[in-house]
Amino acid sequence: xxxxxxxxxxxxxxxxxxxxxxxxxxxxxxxxxxxxxxxxxxxxxxxxxxxxxxxxxxxxxxxxxxxxxxxxxxxxxxxxxxxxxxxxxxxxxxxxxxxxxxxxxxxxxxxxxxxxxxxxxxxxxxxxxxxxxxxxxxxxxxxxxxxxxxxxxxxxxxxxxxxxxxxxxxxxxxxxxxxxxxxxxxxxxxxxxxxxxxxxxxxxxxxxxxxxxxxxxxxxxxxxxxxxxxxxxxxxxxxxxxxxxxxxxxxxxxxxxxxxxxxxxxxxxxxxxxxxxxxxxxx
Amino acid sequence: xxxxxxxxxxxxxxxxxxxxxxxxxxxxxxxxxxxxxxxxxxxxxxxxxxxxxxxxxxxxxxxxxxxxxxxxxxxxxxxxxxxxxxxxxxxxxxxxxxxxxxxxxxxxxxxxxxxxxxxxxxxxxxxxxxxxxxxxxxxxxxxxxxxxxxxxxxxxxxxxxxxxxxxxxxxxxxxxxxxxxxxxxxxxxxxxxxxxxxxxxxxxxxxxxxxxxxxxxxxxxxxxxxxxxxxxxxxxxxxxxxxxxxxxxxxxxxxxxxxxxxxxxxxxxxxxxxxxxxxxxxxxxxxxxxxxxxxxxxxxxxxxxxxxxxxxxxxxxxxxxxxxxxxxxxxxxxxxxxxxxxxxxxxxxxxxxxxxxxxxxxxxxxxxxxxxxxxxxxxxxxxxxxxxxxxxxxxxxxxxxxxxxxxxxxxxxxxxxxxxxxxxxx
Numbered sequence: 230x231x232x233x234x235x236x237x238x239x240x241x242x243x244x245x246x247x248x249x250x251x252x253x254x255x256x257x258x259x260x261x262x263x264x265x266x267x268x269x270x271x272x273x274x275x276x277x278x279x280x281x282x283x284x285x286x287x288x289x290x291x292x293x294x295x296x297x298x299x300x301x302x303x304x305x306x307x308x309x310x311x312x313x314x315x316x317x318x319x320x321x322x323x324x325x326x327x328x329x330x331x332x333x334x335x336x337x338x339x340x341x342x343x344x345x346x347x348x349x350x351x352x353x354x355x356x357x358x359x360x361x362x363x364x365x366x367x368x369x370x371x372x373x374x375x376x377x378x379x380x381x382x383x384x385x386x387x388x389x390x391x392x393x394x395x396x397x398x399x400x401x402x403x404x405x406x407x408x409x410x411x412x413x414x415x416x417x418x419x420x421x422x423x424x425x426x427x428x429x430x431x432x433x434x435x436x437x438x439x440x441x442x443x444x445x446x447x448x449x450x451x452x453x454x455x456x457x458x459x460x461x462x463x464x465x466x467x468x469x470x471x472x473x474x475x476x477x478x479x480x481x482x483x484x485x486x487x488x489x490x491x492x493x494x495x496x497x498x499x500x501x502x503x504x505x506x507x508x509x510x511x512x
Numbered sequence: 513x514x515x516x517x518x519x520x521x522x523x524x525x526x527x528x529x530x531x532x533x534x535x536x537x538x539x540x541x542x543x544x545x546x547x548x549x550x551x552x553x554x555x556x557x558x559x560x561x562x563x564x565x566x567x568x569x570x571x572x573x574x575x576x577x578x579x580x581x582x583x584x585x586x587x588x589x590x591x592x593x594x595x596x597x598x599x600x601x602x603x604x605x606x607x608x609x610x611x612x613x614x615x616x617x618x619x620x621x622x623x624x625x626x627x628x629x630x631x632x633x634x635x636x637x638x639x640x641x642x643x644x645x646x647x648x649x650x651x652x653x654x655x656x657x658x659x660x661x662x663x664x665x666x667x668x669x670x671x672x673x674x675x676x677x678x679x680x681x682x683x684x685x686x687x688x689x690x691x692x693x694x695x696x697x698x699x700x701x702x703x704x705x706x707x708x709x710x711x712x713x714x715x716x717x718x719x720x721x722x723x724x725x726x727x728x729x730x731x732x733x734x735x736x737x738x739x740x741x742x743x744x745x746x747x748x749x750x751x752x753x754x755x756x757x758x759x760x761x762x763x764x765x766x767x768x769x770x771x772x773x774x775x776x777x778x779x780x781x782x783x784x785x786x787x788x789x790x791x792x793x794x795x796x797x798x799x800x801x802x803x804x805x806x807x808x809x810x811x812x813x814x815x816x817x818x819x820x821x822x823x824x825x826x827x828x829x830x831x832x833x834x835x836x837x838x839x840x841x842x843x844x845x846x847x848x849x850x851x852x853x854x855x856x857x858x859x860x861x862x863x864x865x866x867x868x869x870x871x872x873x874x875x876x877x878x879x880x881x882x883x884x885x886x887x888x889x890x891x892x893x894x895x896x897x898x899x900x901x902x903x904x905x906x907x908x909x910x911x912x913x914x915x916x917x918x919x920x921x922x923x924x925x926x927x928x929x930x931x932x933x934x935x936x937x938x
Contacts (some may be wrong), residue, residue, distance in 0.1 A: 271922065357793070376731075378732075378781055385785055460781045
């Protein structure tokens with residue numbers, strides 16, 4: 230290619246991905262945006278009325294479920310971070326020749342379908358299943374005790390399902406750290422804790438940032454865990470959208486909720502990247 | 513509910529080889545693309561272009577329906593509910609379906625794709641509205657959904673000359689029903705009653721009435737249905753209101769009755785078909801239930817459970833086979849429908865599923881089979897068959913306790929849905 234066309238190369242490389250996003254992201258989004266502003270019914274068909282009122286209406290009607298999803302997703306992100314960081318740290322620095330085996334174990338659950346994994350928790354934690362049933366027989370738990378159909382089960386299910394999404398980016402970030410920097414810090418009289426807080430942790434922040442986004446975003450829109458492990462009082466916004474779409478054929482309302490969820494997530498991400506520093510992602 | 517099965521099916525469907533588009537559907541789709549592309553690419557124009565067509569626009573019922581082909585295609589896609597056909601427990605095969613294939617050389621793809629009327633309708637509705645093939649030749653839907661789909665023009669008219677067994681063998685209850693005059697679009701598959709299933713060892717007493725479901729003594733151990741019509745109709749009956757005549761105001765009363773208990777944690781959850789496992793394994797002490805499920809559960813999963821029609825009344829439902837618009841193999845579908853009205857095929861079906869059979873003479877035949885089993889020394893199976901034969905047809909007493917669903921207009925339906933959503937989502 231002649232030198233004067235060189236500047237085109239990066240754009241050429243963007244074409245496949247760009248077309249893909251256009252066809253499978255931009256176009257469906259426009260369709261959904263359109264649907265959210267229409268009014269009508271199955272019998273008469275839907276037509277565009279620019280009904281922006283559906284947005285505030287849906288937001289007030291389903292505020293509880295929005296807030297609940299946000300709270301659950303935040304707890305799940307914090308829990309996966311608290312559980313995942315030590316795991317990733319150990320694999321990265323103490324894994325030795327077992328590193329790959331340990332990483333394989335982390336992603337092993339992905340070899341089974343998401344739904345199957347969640348359903349099996351329902352069986353394992355059933356009120357009189359082998360976990361709770363045994364504890365009840367021994368007398369450790371009260372007969373009326375249950376985990377399924379409680380918020381604890383939903384949050385635990387989400388945490389379990391999204392944990393690998395936290396561990397893997399953390400591992401990648403930690404693994405890159407030059408251990409000699411930590412040694413240098415201790416040589417300069419930093420305690421182990423100080424070395425961790427002032428060297429390892431800051432250097433692993435890109436992993437924390439990426440991991441928390443990968444966990445938070447799917448968790449807030451999830452509708453499987455609450456449906457299978459939860460009850461009426463754990464209803465998340467994803468379930469509401471799903472119910473409006475499939476059960477009630479209330480397409481405009483469901484589309485509007487979907488858009489607000491997406492907008493909410495984007496606002497939160499912008500705030501988060503401002504706070505942590507967006508350059509963390511690319512470092 | 514986002515049913516796990518439904519999602520797995522959706523995945524399976526995505527991987528299934530794509531059906532050839534009919535010329536008509538293709539033109540419609542490309543036509544819509546052209547509209548979007550041609551609309552000057554201004555955002556408002558694009559947004560305005562993607563309206564959703566009315567129910568009976570493309571390829572609708574009636575005169576415009578294409579005549580049946582002269583020969584069967586040799587393939588058939590049949591969507592049904594879980595555990596709603598005889599299954600060989602050891603091999604997982606469907607013996608009676610296999611017999612159909614032997615008789616007709618029609619290969620049947622049988623999928624347990626339906627878990628909830630509304631949810632299944634929600635998954636095929638966009639295809640039906642757009643005039644695309646929905647991917648199924650026979651679907652099994654409950655009476656009120658059949659009524660709605662006929663109203664929207666989503667079902668093909670049946671050619672009764674191709675289903676002579678129905679006219680000869682169907683019981684009167686299933687002929688010319690309220691939701692489909694003259695069975696123009698549907699014929700019954702099986703039917704049953706929505707009432708209450710309970711486990712006496714867990715409730716500690718006999719359950720007789722709907723209000724037992726709201727008794728604080730059972731808080732957290734009660735199941736409700738996520739199907740709006742079943743739950744709302746039973747509640748209306750408990751208020752002394754005939755569901756078929758209920759007004760929107762009365763639906764609001766039903767909501768008010770359920771809302772308090774729902775908010776105080778009376779109900780463990782709102783279930784689709786999966787209430788079955790929860791009742792069988794003891795997580796639920798009592799729940800709204802379908803009659804045949806409880807008979808099956810009693811035989812196979814939990815001998816303690818009982819079914820009762822609440823003293824304020826239960827709901828009679830009839831599930832029907834119907835052919836959706838755009839179905840690729842309508843003649844094969846007619847042959848399949850006719851097949852089940854041959855008593856030789858209806859009997860093994862009833863002996864497995866335990867619901868009401870729409871075919872005359874099934875009760876007697878099941879009883880004969882019980883005697884044969886007794887004579888052969890299989891007393892356990894003989895006993896099971898006796899239980900089934902007793903419930904294979906509703907008695908007059910039972911029929912006097914059950915009611916029909918309301919034909920909801922679209923406006924009423926959306927009101928009722930709003931009320932019910934308040935109850936199911938906390």
